[in-house]
Amino acid sequence: MSDASHEAARASVERIFHDERGRVLAALVGVFGDFQIAEDALHDALVTALERWPVDGVPRNPGAWLTTTARHRAVDKLRRDRRVAGGDEELVRLPAPEVVADEMDAMIYPDERLKLIFTCCHPALAQEAQVALTLRTLGGLSTEEIARAFLTPVPTMAQRLVRAQRKIRDAGIPFEVPERLGVGERVASVLAVVYLIFNAGYEAGESDDLMRLHLCEEAIDLGRTLVSLLDDLAESATVRLFMPEAMGLLALMRLHHARRRARVSPEGALVLLEAQDRRLWDREVIAEAVLLLDRALAARQPGPYQLQAAIAALHAQAPEAADTDWRQIAALYAALAEMTPSPVIELNRAVAVAMADGPLAGLMQLDRAGLDIALAEYHLYHAARADLLRRLGMRGDALLEYRRALDLCRNAAERAFLQSRIATLER
């Protein structure tokens, strides 16, 4: 085979592998109950596929082929280890994949990715470990990529992953979709992990642009996988509890992502929502996300992700910034603050009130919420207060708040924005 066609074959195997990976790994964890064995077996199956597929052709059911091959390799290895450990049972190598190829095409492995997601996001694991493990097992990111995304040294990240996998095995974290008591907190922890991955990509951080885009798309993929897996299990009580919020989260992420090209200027500066060029928003994605949100809301089980998505949808649907329905947004923030009380939500609520009823109403709402202590170290609190004071013509107070915000802000794009505001006021 020529180098070029060999490369093409390799790329095609790797693409199929990427698509099938999560499902195959879930099946293997289900069989062996051990992430390390499952990952090693999956790697062995990839090596075999890279040898065989370019010669024999891609099997009709590549997922089943990979799962069976990986299972056989892992069983071989376990037997070998047992033999080395002193047992003298007969070593029988399991049939090579082509021998059972026909049988494999007809074989259907159940999709166990939902169990895998719940296991990776178990609250007995630290949240940073939940995030890393989910990206590794379901997203197929390498340890190096995850380390880069979270600005963590590779050995630290590798250790975190190994430790989490070991705890799952040794502390007896079960591989199952929870149906018992406490299912609500389990669901919340899965959604939180997916949203954390998205935010790591969305928030202007220090990791590079490509990596951030990758994280956003990975989170959206995970959200989509969740919704489709839940669709298959529509009778389960867990799923009924889970579904509207899972759809709300997916809609929320897609709405944010649809605006990504307008969010950063060609010079790399952060562009505020009201100043964004709305022609750069992806209208098709927005329409799909709004449709999904409507389906979620129809279940009448409102939750924080649906409310946040509803707020994002109101922004996304306004033809111009001036057309934004701020009164409705302020009401949604009030509902959100009721459901999940948080100083940051109160801050956003006050900003919406200011847009609906003017800067004075906004400032009163902001100061009434008593956020000065909780958000004392949060640059956006000071930036918002500065903006309201500026609009009220209180130049001196506004400057003080802008400077406080600048002191606390670590992001280059946001710092540039604050500096320009300070320069204008000082003129």
Add this chain to the structure above:
Amino acid sequence: MKYLLMIYTNEANDAGATPEEQMAVMTEYRAYTQQLHDHNAYKGGEALMPTSMATTVRIRDGKRAITDGPFAETKEQLGGFFIIEAPDLNGAIEAASMCPGAKYGSVELRPVMEM
């Protein structure tokens, strides 16, 4: 009277021990256990997996919080213990949640080592 003996060791040192060193310590513990048996003093005992395997459960305002890692608050001290049988960590968390100690303090769960 019954007494609980709590054994504190340096996990980092333990993990760095060679198989021979581990075996030597194990032999010492076996001899000690036998001694306790000989004096009719043995009521039970287990080796625990390291604190990296620990999960802590507490109930506040009726809400359950589960965290990774051992109980690290220095204001509260070990006040009792149970050894329970559960099918998996979820089962053990259910049992820990029902323990009054989860409301009044915290309950650290540690898997017992299979020997």
